[in-house]
Amino acid sequence: MKTTTIKYTDLVESIAASLQYISYYHPADFIAHLARAYESEQSPAAKDAIAQILTNSKMSAMGHRPICQDTGIVNVFLKVGMDVRFEGFSGSLEDAINEGVRRGYNHPDNTLRASIVADPQFERKNTQDNTPCVVSMKIVPGDKLDITVAAKGGGSENKSKLVMLNPSDSVVDWVLKTVPTMGAGWCPPGMLGIGIGGTAEKAMAMAKESLMEDIDMYELQAKASGGAKLSKVEELRLELYEKVNALGIGAQGLGGLTTVLDIKINMFPTHAAGKPVAMIPNCAATRHAHFVMDGSGPVYLDPPSLDLWPKVQWMPDTQKSRRVNLDTLSKEEIATWKAGETLLLNGKMLTGRDAAHKRIQDMLPKVESLPVPSTNRVIYYVGPVDPVRDEAVGPAGPTTATRMDKFTEMMLAKTGLNGMIGKSERGPEAIEAIRNHKAAYL
Structure with missing residues (x-):
């Protein structure tokens, strides 16, 4: 041996x-x-x-x-x-x-x-x-x-879902009802991993592990169009792929044809009384x-x-974009912006995520002013990677903005902020605060 x-x-x-x-x-x-x-x-x-x-x-x-x-x-x-x-x-x-x-x-x-x-x-x-x-x-x-x-x-992990369906309930119906509630904070286009059966924790484990499989949806589509016989799991994958993309959420929640690049499904025997179903998204990273x-x-x-x-080499469209100087930004200028417009930002911005917002909330009753002036400033919801070599700042991209929704009214009312930059949608509470304070969310 x-x-x-x-x-x-x-x-x-x-x-x-x-x-x-x-x-x-x-x-x-x-x-x-x-x-x-x-x-x-x-x-x-x-x-x-x-x-x-x-x-x-x-x-x-x-x-x-x-x-x-x-x-x-x-x-x-x-x-x-x-x-x-x-x-x-x-x-x-x-x-x-x-x-x-x-x-x-x-x-x-x-x-x-x-x-x-x-x-x-x-x-x-x-x-x-x-x-x-x-x-x-x-x-x-x-x-x-x-x-x-x-x-x-964290953005995609936070959108994980688990449901204990009845044996006759439709997995397809549950997925199509649930995916829109996830918004775009999971950073599509990506994958959905689905675990069916076992117990609650087994279904979640299967969903997570399915995301480790190679993406092969185009190969599966070619197999189907060529007339090859598909397994029931393959048929379910194709059905969900087509129907989830038909929801029109699209890349980064901006609409379009592709929300998911693939759907993965793993199954395990389960108790006759139920049907655990877990769904975990994987992001564009x-x-x-x-x-x-x-x-x-x-x-x-x-x-x-x-x-x-x-x-493919992305570059900003300088002809169709509006240039904005963050150092002189006013509410009057913000009022001229239009939804869907592309802005090219220059100047200084603040950075902070939910932990920083919580500290500010705790600090405000105890101090006359914040350590860093924030009146007429814009805050970027980001936690960069530490810089190395000759970098001024490490890789930085926006975090899920809905985590800051509960703090938005406080930040706009008490710190003088003009705007926020983040990833994906905002909830009703934040939208109302942004509207009332004539601020902006990018």
């Missing part, structure tokens, strides 16, 4: 290297499907959004910097062969994986954002190294260690990789060819 020895140092290095890899390389199947979506898109706004995603993706691949400033919570899926032994471990297998996460996220040439907070209900203190990760493990026959790593952003350790040393993934990316 062959026995494989996996060394501690090799596992740690493999995890760290793979997390660096997925921070700046999209999977090839994602790029291929997104390029097809770009070619078929008819909506100018959605096509522009997809062009930005593709351009950003190639820049990340070339510069080895994160695709998205939210570099995610790490998920690791292990299949441990029963003939594998481990050498040099002073702690648990999970301890070794977390050391790999720690090193991967603190790489000096591409430092990734630490987003994990301990004591989530009370102190919510950042662990500073993005640990601990979430590890799922199966013991299987064989002498290999099969590893899938993923980094899941689809980050995962798979590799196998055989005891021969650390694993390093081969970089993709830059030829995989389509010849």
Whole structure:
């Protein structure tokens, strides 16, 4: 019987290297499907959004910097062969994986954002190294260690859904009713992973793991159009793909043809009394990789060819866009803006997310003024990655704006802000505050 020895140092290095890899390389199947979506898109706004995603993706691949400033919570899926032994471990297998996460996220040439907070209900203190990760493990026959790593952003994770349906209830109806309630904060176009059966926690686990599969919807469509016989799961995937895209949510919620690039479905036997169904979206920063350790040393993934990316180079349309100087912005100027207009911003802006808003809320009753003047200023809902090399600021993109909705009235009424920049839609409470204070949301 062959026995494989996996060394501690090799596992740690493999995890760290793979997390660096997925921070700046999209999977090839994602790029291929997104390029097809770009070619078929008819909506100018959605096509522009997809062009930005593709351009950003190639820049990340070339510069080895994160695709998205939210570099995610790490998920690791292990299949441990029963003939594998481990050498040099002073702690648990999970301890070794977390050391790999720690090193991967603190790489000096591409430092990734630490987003994990301990004591989530009370102190919510950042662990500073993005640990601990979430590890799922199966013991299987064989002498290999099969590893899938993923980094899941908060915007898409927060839109996860679980329902306990009756056995005769329609999964399709539930999905089509639920997806519009998710808004665009999950950053489409992406994927929907669906788990059906098992128990509540099993359905969620299946939905998450299904997102690690290759995107192959165009291949499935070709199979169907060629007259090949499809399985019932394949038929359900196709039906959901077509009907979800027909909802018209589109890239970044801007409408258009493509909300999802693929639908994945995993199933497991369940109790006769029910039908658990879980749905987890994956965002446009689809980050995962798979590799196998055989005891021969650390694993390093081969970089993709830059030829995989389509010849799409997004640039702002300076002729059709309005230039705005944030340093002199007034409510009178804001009143001339029109919905759907593209603005080119210049000048200084504030940054802050929900944690900063909560601190401001707690601070205002105790002080006469804030440490940083905010009258007639614009705040950008963003938490950038730390800069490296000669960067002035690391990768930065907007976070889900609805997290700030509960603070919007307070911020506009008491700090003098003129506007906010964020990702996707706002709720009724925030919209009413923006309207009442004649402010703007971009």
